[in-house]
Amino acid sequence: MPILVPDINLRIIAPALIVTVTAIVVLLGELVTPAERKRWLGYLSIAGLVVAAFAAFSLWGANASGFSGMVVADNFGLFLTLTIALSAALSILLSIPFIHAHEIDQGEYYVLLLASVAGMIVMATATDLIVIFLGLELLSLPLYILAAFQREDTRSLEAGIKYFLLGAFSSAFFLYGIALVFGATGTTNLAKIAASLAQSAGSPMLSIGVGLLMVGFAFKVALVPFHWWTPDVYDGAPTTVTAFMSVAVKAAAFGAFFRTFQFALPALALDWRAVAAVLAVLTMTLGNVAALLQSNVKRMLAYSSIAHAGYILIALVAMSANGLSSALFYLLAYTVTNLGAFGAVIALSDGARERLEIKDFAGAAREHPLVALALTICLLSLAGFPPFAGFVGKFLIFGAAVETGWAWLAVIGVLNSLVSVYFYLRPVVQMYMSEPAEGWSGIRVAPLVALALLIAVISVIALGVFPAPAIALAAGGLIR
Amino acid sequence: MIPLQFYLIVAAILFCLGLFGALARRNAVAILMGIELMLNAVNINLVAFWRYVKPAAPTMDLAGQIFALFVVTLAAAEAAIGLALIIAIYRSRDTVNVEDVDLMKW
């Protein structure tokens, strides 16, 4: 038989490759690093992520595909790669003091986080359902462990097992969907699926396959009614892991979601757009209403992240170039804003003792005015107030929906944003209007947390006041 | 030759039995077994499609079989992690029943 030469193009997968290599170096470094120097493994991980981000940036506009058409380096994937790398770097900055305070500072924490990042990058740049699925698993498996990383705490272990069981359950659906799409079209390559569907009409088997794919994605990005694992997992997992999961998983999974549906399945758009619109309404409404009822900040942010997934889904329903770029911008804005909010929550905790009830925040403005200000800015941005990043993101998404004739969906989105103002402002009111609660003495904000918070808040304001450059970058995100 | 839909129907039955097992059982190990059954059902589909469906491109010729192989590997990785989590929770709480495990509300 002839010797086949594989289509190797390492440049295209450079970002994922660099992250993977960093993970392996950190794994080996863990063996030789004494316990009191573990933080250096964190710095090393951040350095790897920065290099990976530069690699992604150098690929900007390359629009090349490789490995027999399984991955692509297009601006859409690269934008998401940069978002994911940024979220991971900020999460590690928050994690270094956090895992030290909780006495779980093992190098494996960074290894698993980096492996998850590699899976996310693969998922965001994959153009083949096989690779999307493997990327999804590579991002999920480390997160199951990370959620359970505080294993002295039963709640963390339970978060891990719950996340695992539901994640594995949902990937079975996703896989079944892939198998049926493969059976109906004879390929798993997204471009070839699109080509095959352009020639012949879809079959019932294909529709079921697409439906199951949607269920799989819906589980991963936590759309109602596949969201019920989210609050418990986000609540039980270590706060830094929650912060990372709540943003980065969404960026990667929505990337593959958009790529699969908007690019490979436009032929079936009539069917899935209606379903996605219904899911978006349910997700936004239930997420915001449930968030109203929470007294714990972590759970509130969990439900708020569900609601934000609903907003992003509106961009998919719009199914236009503007919808795509608005989703990219929104994901970036949401990433920095949510990490800022979590960073502030972490900053206000006293070592291993976390302050997670909303009433714990009473008087924070007097004790830690800067952290309180940062949290206020992030919460206002999440609620969609100008001049912050969240406002521009919502404006773009609702605009894209109106443009393509989904004005009613945009109206529901706006109404939901109004509802969300109430619960986002509750911690703010507590911080500024109430007398200081007990136990503020002795809280010192770790310098790394302060740095992460500073980066996040500056980004939130910059993206809100000067959104043009980021919008231009996001608009270049052609899908191929 | 055996018609394709025979395989697909067997796969569908096994998938739904696995689904039922995963939803109805309370023992985490049993839930995991149900999930493994679901993954196996998908594999029948993949291999059957390889055998019966004309590939859209020559590069996709053996994709069904190879994809099935990836699924087997993945199932092994998932089982290892899942069982490790189950052992960890058993060590801390002395139970593997998901209901007993439930400190947090669903």
Added chain:
Amino acid sequence: MSLLVFYLFAAIAVLAALGMVVLRNPVHSALSLALVFVSLAAMYVLLSAPFIAVAQVMIYAGAILILFVFVIMLLSPGTDQGVGALKAQRGLAILFGAALLVLLIAVLGGAVLPPTRGTFTPEAIAAEGDTQAVGALLFTNFLLPFEITSILLLVAIVGVIVLAKKRQSISKQ
């Protein structure tokens, strides 16, 4: 003839799967699952995919299931109450499972497709060897997913060790 073999193994697989779901003792469940795995391997042989059939027996029945049995033994099997006592949960599970099954059978039962005519027909594979054909493709067209799988396994190893190993007493200063 092959149809008869198919019916036989399909029946074994479905009955064993049913057993796995309803049997209360986890060890019995695990053994039923082993039976499912082996009968699926027979189906892969019928589909002329001998490599997958062997991998199925070796990895699923040989490795994964042994792991399950180990864990069940380790965790003392007497603690299981079988299918959920919660009537609502069981009812919902039956409802979901049955609804999906009806939908799938209705759709897939009508899927009539002619046998494949790609390059790798069963005849070509018989001439070249299934393992060679799969192996060659794994290292060419499917190189990237293959490498991702290797990272996946590494992650699984690291993860399991993290969960299992004793934490070294970290400097409390």
